[in-house]
Amino acid sequence: MLSSLRIASRRAATARNLVAVRASSTWRNVAQGPPVRITEAFKADSFDKKINLGVGAYRDDQGKPYVLPSVRKAEDKVIASRMNKEYAGITGVPEFTKAAAVLAYGKDSSALDRLAITQSISGTGALRIGGAFLARWFPGAKTIYVPQPSWANHAAVFKDSGLTVNKYNYYSKDTLGLNLEMMLGDINAAYPGSIFLFHACAHNPTGVDPTEEQWKKIEAAVKAKGHYAFFDMAYQGFASGDVDKDAFAVRYFVSQGHDICLAQSFAKNMGLYGERVGAFSVVCANQSEKARVDSQIKILVRPMYSNPPIHGARIAAEILNTPELYEQWLGEVKEMADRIITMRALLKENLEKLGSQHDWSHITNQIGMFAYTGLTPEQMDQLAKEHSVYATKDGRISVAGITSENVGRLAEAIFKVKG
Missing domain, CATH: 3.90.1150.10 (Aspartate Aminotransferase, domain 1)
Known part of the structure; x- marks a missing residue:
C-alpha cells in the first residue's frame, strides 16, 4: 500500500503535468480575430x-x-412537388444553371453554347471557385487586380485561392465618383495578360458605376493590353431595376470577343440570402474547350464541398423557368x-x-x-x-x-x- 506521502507526491506531479499541457496547448498561438x-x-x-x-x-x-412573394410561390411549388433529397451533381441543379446563364448573358448570346457553368455557394462561393480555377489554369501571371476600394472579402477570397492581389484606382474622393482616367492608366500600366476584377453593376461599396460609354473605354483598354476580365455580378436587376441594363458590361465584353468568367449571386435580387444560391461560369472558345474546363471545375469542386445545396437552386429555377413567376419577380426586383x-x-x-x-x-x-x-x-x-x-x-x-x-x-x- 502506498504511503500518504507518496500519494500526495504523485498527485502534485500529475497537477504539474496538467499545467504544463495547458501551457503548451495545440492552439496557444491562435490569434483573436477582430470583433464585428x-x-x-x-x-x-x-x-x-x-x-x-x-x-x-x-x-x-x-x-x-x-x-419576395414570387419566392414564396416558387417555394410552395417546390415543396408541393415532393421531390427527393438526393445529391445534385457536382455542378448543381441543371435547370438552375441553364437559366442563370440565360439571365446573365442574354437568351441570344453566342456564349451560351460554349459556356462552362457550375452552381456555387452564392456569389462568394463562385468567386472562390473562380479564384482557384485561375490560380491553377490561367496561363499568365497569377495576379488579379481589384478596384480600390472593393468589397472587403474580395482580397481575402482571392488570396486564399492562391492568387496575388493588386489594386487599381477606381473611386475619386475629390469628385465622389469614378476616377476613369486613373483607372484606365492602371489598366494600361499593368503587366500584359493580367486578370482584372470588375463589378458588373452596383459597385460595392461606393455605388459608383461606369456609364455604358465608359465601359466601352474600359473594354478597349483591357483588350489592348490582353488582360483577362473576371466579372462579379451580385446585383443584377437589383441595381437599376432592369436585369438587361445591369448586365450591360458582361454582355458587351462578350460581344467584343472576351472569354470572360463570371460570378453570379441570387442573394440580393431574389432575397435568397441564407439559401446560398450562385453560379460561376467561364466563356470558352468552343465545345471542346468547354468540356475540358467543365472537367477541371468539377475536379476543384469535388474536394471543396462535393456538390451544392438544392433547395434554393430549385426555388430560383422555378422562378426563372416559369413565365408568370419570372414576370412577377422582375416586377418585385x-x-x-x-x-x-x-x-x-x-x-x-x-x-x-x-x-x-x-x-x-x-x-x-x-x-x-x-x-x-x-x-x-x-x-x-x-x-x-x-x-x-x-x-x-x-x-x-x-x-x-x-x-x-x-x-x-x-x-x-x-x-x-x-x-
Whole structure:
C-alpha cells in the first residue's frame, strides 16, 4: 500500500503535468480575430430609434427582412412537388444553371453554347471557385487586380485561392465618383495578360458605376493590353431595376470577343440570402474547350464541398423557368430597386431642406444598395456615439436600412456632423 506521502507526491506531479499541457496547448498561438464592431455596438445601444446602416441585406420600408412573394410561390411549388433529397451533381441543379446563364448573358448570346457553368455557394462561393480555377489554369501571371476600394472579402477570397492581389484606382474622393482616367492608366500600366476584377453593376461599396460609354473605354483598354476580365455580378436587376441594363458590361465584353468568367449571386435580387444560391461560369472558345474546363471545375469542386445545396437552386429555377413567376419577380426586383432609389432622393432632399451647403448629388448619382457618403471616419464615429446611427467607418451606408420613418432623423444626424 502506498504511503500518504507518496500519494500526495504523485498527485502534485500529475497537477504539474496538467499545467504544463495547458501551457503548451495545440492552439496557444491562435490569434483573436477582430470583433464585428457595428453589430455589437448596435445591439448594445438601447435607444429605440437607433439606425443600422451597416447591414448588407435588403429591408422593407418598416426596416424588416423581406421575402419576395414570387419566392414564396416558387417555394410552395417546390415543396408541393415532393421531390427527393438526393445529391445534385457536382455542378448543381441543371435547370438552375441553364437559366442563370440565360439571365446573365442574354437568351441570344453566342456564349451560351460554349459556356462552362457550375452552381456555387452564392456569389462568394463562385468567386472562390473562380479564384482557384485561375490560380491553377490561367496561363499568365497569377495576379488579379481589384478596384480600390472593393468589397472587403474580395482580397481575402482571392488570396486564399492562391492568387496575388493588386489594386487599381477606381473611386475619386475629390469628385465622389469614378476616377476613369486613373483607372484606365492602371489598366494600361499593368503587366500584359493580367486578370482584372470588375463589378458588373452596383459597385460595392461606393455605388459608383461606369456609364455604358465608359465601359466601352474600359473594354478597349483591357483588350489592348490582353488582360483577362473576371466579372462579379451580385446585383443584377437589383441595381437599376432592369436585369438587361445591369448586365450591360458582361454582355458587351462578350460581344467584343472576351472569354470572360463570371460570378453570379441570387442573394440580393431574389432575397435568397441564407439559401446560398450562385453560379460561376467561364466563356470558352468552343465545345471542346468547354468540356475540358467543365472537367477541371468539377475536379476543384469535388474536394471543396462535393456538390451544392438544392433547395434554393430549385426555388430560383422555378422562378426563372416559369413565365408568370419570372414576370412577377422582375416586377418585385424593380420595386426593391425603386425603393432604394427613392430613399436616396429623400435623404438628399432632407439634407437640402435642413440648409446643408454641401453638394449631395453623389447620393442620387450612385446606384444600388450601398452609398459612399463622403463622411470621414471621425464623422462616422460621431454619428454612432451621438446619434445612434451605425455604419462602416469609411462612410459607406446601406441605403436599404433607410426608411420613410427614419430618413428625416438620419438627415438631421448627418447635418449635425457634416453641416
